[in-house]
Amino acid sequence: MNKNFVNLIFSVALLSPAFAQEKPLKAFPLSAVRLTESPFYNAQQTDMAYILAMDPDRLLAPYLRESGLKPLAASYGNWENTGLDGHIGGHYISALADMYASTGDKEILRRLNYMVDWLDKCQQQNGDGYVSGVPGGRAMWKDIAAGKIKAASFSLNDKWVPWYNIHKTYAGLKDAYLIGGNEKARGMLLKLSDWCLNLVSGLSDTQIQDMLRSEHGGMNEIFADVYEFTGDKKYLTLARRFSDMAILTPLLNKQDKLNGMHANTQIPKVIGYMRVAQVAGDDSWRDASRFFWETVVNNRTVSIGGNSVSEHFNPSGDFSSMIESKEGPETCNTYNMLKLSKELFLNDRSGKYLDFYERALYNHILSSQHPDKGGFVYFTSMRPNHYRVYSEPQEGFWCCVGSGLENHAKYGDVIYAHDDQSLFVNLFIPSTLNWKERKLSLTQRTKFPYEEQTEILVKVARPQEFALKIRVPKWVQGGSMKVLVNNKAVDVQHQESGYVSVKRRWKTGDVVNVHLPMETRAEQLPDGSPWVSFVHGPVVLAAATQTADLPGLRADGSRMGHVANGPLYPLDEAPFVVSNLASAAGALKPVDGKPLYFTASDIISDEKYRNLQLKPFHEVHDARYIVYWPIASPDALGEMKATLKGSEARKMETDKRTVDRINPGQQQPESDHGFKSENSEMGIQSNRHFRNATGWFSYDLKNPAKDARSLRLTYYGKDTNRAFDIYLNDVKLASETFGGEKGDRFFDVDYEIPEAVIRQGKDKLTLRFEAKSGSRTADIYFVRLLR
Known part of the structure; x- marks a missing residue:
């Protein structure tokens, strides 16, 4: 046998079921990875410019105010001075830590240390370890410690999700220490953790679970992290106490x-x-986390890797709201799904987690920042012919701005991973890796996905043996991936979602070439409805349909500035794909000289759309676009168009008359409308949210043109023993008594606005539902103010 061949000792292995039983993998620190020229590198640099355009003193203002120190500058507006004060400051520290680790930029480090130093002053001023920007937080936390707990999904003791808010501070300090290397942040994090430990020490587990009905971010994650680096079990106990059993229990039972x-x-x-x-080595909680991931990724995720409609999980068997709504997948959701996928991958070593990670990274995350001007996207609409809006550095301070600051600062997160004997190449992103402990480096040179290959160059201080494991993506068809080492082919045998393992004695100058053939596929929505998205390799293709009529494209600081509130174009007027599912993808034709650009003129029904070019979704900006196309055979096209036209005409007519609307029982719509209540609760019936009360609840409806003339409420016909009054600006609108006589259906009732209210000429109408003594209001499913 050839001696050189023996020296190679090519061992091509697939990850067998026993693989998952091995010790968890380790992620490389961000400081070990440097991006090189690519869309990801460009996005990183754009994000850095946005970070540097923000004013640390304004972000610190809520913290100084709440600790009794004089702010150095005025607070930012938007969510930063309407109840979530300080949450972006926490995200900002995390983003600074990520960006410094990823780039080594000295100004980023200076800002990181500056933020931590000032938070330290605030913490010292408070004297008990507390530091936060929650408005009026000290008094509220005192009530919580005393057991006075009033929790709802988006509020706690009438404050806007204070645990969610302070979690960003915890996370910022953790990242400043573990990622940014700031030792002061470690001590501050421990003091803040002990503050929480003392705060809840007198609360029963039942009281804490009641409190956790309010959104609280990843508080359990933080305390698990603190336990890991301190070894003090009191923090593990706290992590378990801050774990919401109402969500965990069904997951443990695979429900x-x-x-x-x-x-x-x-x-x-x-x-x-x-x-x-x-x-803690808890297999049951690990299995619950896996089940959640499988459920969300396989049953609730669209092609770009995002999930949710108007922030909520849509029914897994009905994605119609995904197509109809302007409020599609939320960027924060994908930010967190990537974090979960990373942890599951490191634990299980399964490439399926990277298949999702790659899809979401290339398509949702990369597309969620404007590549030239910067700015972050909240909702990525999947509605054909709609668009997205982008934040401005001094204006928008939504949750997706906070997570967006982090997203584009940490692209090096899982490109590589390792155990003691192996180095994993997970993503094909141009980058360099410096594995200091092994005194080796890799350089990955590629234009992927604009070319179907990557080249890996090895550099070692001295020859050494290890296994280089290269991910075999799910989108590579069986047997078509090729791996060459120094121009000699490796006998690649693999199965779906595995890794090719090349074990040899590596030396400086070794070159690995990986050929990654891609094909175009048509993917339906998870519910199997007749809407398709075209995907080439891991890249979702989309078409820009027009660049006009984009009001609010650059969001202002208004409460709803993050929503693309421009007109909805009728779905029946969208371009249709006339084909069957099996042959649709084959009709896409590459555009010469433009990698990843395609035409589809042979299957697009409408003449005005036949010249559309499909291209990577992350390249589509400042435009209305289409990701999901309605698909029908030639025989079924007319019927599908007619059905859509009928339903769209009714909806569009109603939308034209609508002044304001509320989805009761949903977090953001209620928060946006000044929700107040006493003895009120929310629920879900037939996948629709509602709110009712044995006391009362109210909303502030917007009536800017003062032209509202009626109110439409949606009820459920089986509500029984409901007696309540409806008020508008303290004028009684109606008294209602429901006894279940309408049966198993939803129905609308229109109420004429009294002349007395119209004469008030107000641009805000306070709608109040009040139960009569001994009764309950009806379940209110939708509120619509009509002109």
């Missing part, structure tokens, strides 16, 4: 109870379950 739930409230909890499982 999907997610329909209608506020998506990004749940995902951070599950990251926490997974972290507790990792540090």
Whole structure:
């Protein structure tokens, strides 16, 4: 046998079931990976410019104010001075830590240390370890410690999700220490953790579970992390106490109870379950986390890797709202799903987690920042012919701005991983890796996905043996991936979602070439409905349909500035794909000289759309676009168009008359409308949210043109023993008594606005539902103010 061949000792192995039983993999620190020229590198640099455009003193203002120190500058507006004060400051510290680790930029480090130093002053001023920007937080936490708990999904003791808010401070300090290397942040994090430990020490587990009905971010994750680096079990106990059993219990029993739930409230909890499982060796919590991931990724995720409609999990068997709504997948959800996927991958070593990670990274995350001007996207609409809006550095301070600051600063997170004997190449992103402990480096040179290959160059201080494991993506068809070492082919045998393992004695100058053939596929929505998205390799293709009529494209600081509130174009007027599913993808034709650009003129029904070019979704900006196309055979096209036209005409007519609307029982719509209540509760019936009360609840409806003339309420026909009054600006609108006589259906009732209210000429109408003594209001499913 040839001696050189013996020296190679090519061992091509697949990850067998026993693989998952091995010790968990380790992620490389961000500081070990440097991006090189690519869309990801460009996005990183754009993000850095946005970070540097923000004013640390304004972000610090809520913290100084709440600790009794004089702010150095005025607070930012938007969510930063309407109840979530300080949450972006926490995200900002995390982003600074990520960006410094990823780039080594000195100004980023200076800002990181500056933020931590000032928070330290605030913490010292408070004297008990507390530091936060929650408005009026000290008095509220005192009530909590005394057992005075009033929890709802988006509020706690009438404050806007204070645990969610302070979690960003915890996370910022953790990242400043573990990622940014700031030792001061470690001590501050421990003091803040002990403050929480003392705060809840007198509360029963039942009281804490009641409190956790309010969105609380990843508090359990934080305490699991603190336990891991301190070894002090009091923090592991605290992590378990901060784990919401209402969500965990169904997951432990492999039950999907997610329909209608506020998506990004749940995902951070599950990251926490997974972290507790990792540090405590709890297999049941690990299995629950896996089940959640499978449920969300396989049943609730669209082609770009995102999930949710208007922040909530849509029914897994009905994605119609995904197509109809302007409020599609929320970027924060995908930010957190990537964190969960990373932890599951490191634990299980399964490439399936990277298949999702790659899809979401290339398509949702990369597309969620404007590549030239910067700015972050909240909702990525899947409605054909709609668009997205982008934040401005001094204006928008939504949750997806906070997570967006982090997203584009940590692209090096899972490109590579390792154990003691192996180095894993997970993503094909141009980059360099410096594995200091092994005194080796890799350089990955590629234009992927614009070319179907990557080249890996090895550099070692001295020849050494290890296994280089290269991911075999799910989108590579069986047997078509090729691996060459120094131009000699490796006998690649693999199965879906595995890794090719090349074990040899490596030396400087060794070159690995990986050929990654891609093909175009048409993917239906998870519910199997007749809407398709075209995907080439891991890249979702989309078409820009027009660049005009994009009001609010650059969001202002208004409360709803993050929503693309421009007109909805009728779905029946969208371009249709006339084909069957099996042959649709084959009709896409590559555009010469433009990698990943395609035409589809042979299957697009409408003449005005036949010249559309499909291209990577992350390249589509400042435009209305289409990701999901209605698909029908030639025989069924007319019927599908007619059906859509009928339903769209009714909806569009109603939308034209609509002044304002509320989805009761949903977090953001209620928060946006000044929700107040006493003895009120929310629920879900037939996948629709509602709110009722034995006391009362109210909303502030917007009436800017003062032209509202009627109110439409949606009820459920089986509500019994309901007696209540409806008020508008303290004028009684109606008294209602429901006894279940309408049966098993939803129905609308229109109420004429009294002349007395119209004469008030107000641009805000306070709608109040008040139960009569001994009764309850009806379940209110939708509120619509009509002109």
